[in-house]
Amino acid sequence: MSRVFAYGIGWVAVAAVVSPAISSEPRDSYPLSNYPMFSKKRENPILHKLVGISRSTGIPGTNRVALPPSLVVEGSEVMQAVSTISQSVTAGMPAMQRLCSDVALRAAQDPRWVALERVELVEVQFDPVTYFTLDSKPMAQQLLTSCEVPHRE
């Protein structure tokens, strides 16, 4: 193993790792990244999420529940679910409806969600710190699409 190889390979690796920092735009990719994930304050971020509506219990607000990532994607990874939902929103109404139907179908096949009647895809906006200090209600909320959970046999 010559010195030339040791310097060549090693320095190319280091230069490659450092390269995202040289680019004018912060670059988050793989396997090279400038790791920008915690660098920026999120002012009133918008979230897209799926809400399940079940049969009315008679108590206002108790029939709406946030659907977990496992109904959106295989596994229980939140970020994967977030990414799946936001990609559908970006792609437009047909993609949102397809996602809604897929989630409703998955819920219909899962006995834990037997009471679920409808799935809603909603856009909500929060102030993250206020959420924990004053009020956990969203600053704004908008229904994007909804679909029925297929009837069980």
Place this chain on the structure above:
Amino acid sequence: MRWLRRLDTFWYAPLPALRLAYLRFLIGAYSLIYLAIWAPNFLNVSGYAPERFSPVGPVSLVDSPLPPIQAHLIFGLTLLTGFAFSLGWHYRWLGPIYAILLLWTTSYRNSWGMIFHTENLMTLHIMLLSVAPAADTLSLDRKTSRTTSGNPPDAHGRYGWCIRAMCTVTVAAYLLAGVAKLRVSGWAWGSGEVLQNQVAFDNLRKLEFGSWHSPLGVWAAPHRSIFGPLAALSLVLEVGAPVALLSRKLARIWVLGVCAFHWGILLMMAIAFAYPLSGIAFLSFLEPETWKKLEFLERWFEPKRNSASG
């Protein structure tokens, strides 16, 4: 020319073959366990809708997702060559092949809209190890070789450069994360406002998704005063990462600090960066060949040693 000599002393430092071999075995084994634990996630991406395909890294070379059978086959081959890599078997060929397959497999999983940042360093370390003589000892190649004298090779720069490169790449990754914070938010990042906002947002998102979250983060989110010191410490550890290359003592202090930093992220945000959390990411800064608890590996791998030297 004095600085060139100092640079060479650092980069081509005569380090023990055994240390490099331990890094190969431990990081290789970690990567295998990681792949095995997350195998369902690696395999499931093949079932995602093609419009979600957003290729990164070498996967950018293909225009559309691979047929599932092909993706699963590559994953299987990655596991198989990972065993060969860890055990140091036909390392000269299978080492680099594992590195390429691991890069492909992890890039493929990252090509569906979400980057798993815990995989970047692991893959870079495996890639560096794969082109170094990391199986000259503590390996099946060594065990089955008939020409070996039975003694581990002497410390040499050919073993040192890879260890130094791994340390430098690790430090660079943390430095970059610090620089990104400074570029985007300036030194104000150290005041704690952004960190408080990030911790609050991350836990909010998890709560809104009905997922598990951090009770400590939820408790801490309203208390701004907690985040100032944490943010300042994070910036010091990231921007100050290069000090870990200056001495062994500083390296140990930095490694301890960064491990604590990742445990803090886990406790406050329920985000597990498994590679650094496990400490495996920082092994290149340490001397695993001196750890008594790992000596059984030497007995397991090594042919009988000559008694004349050690």
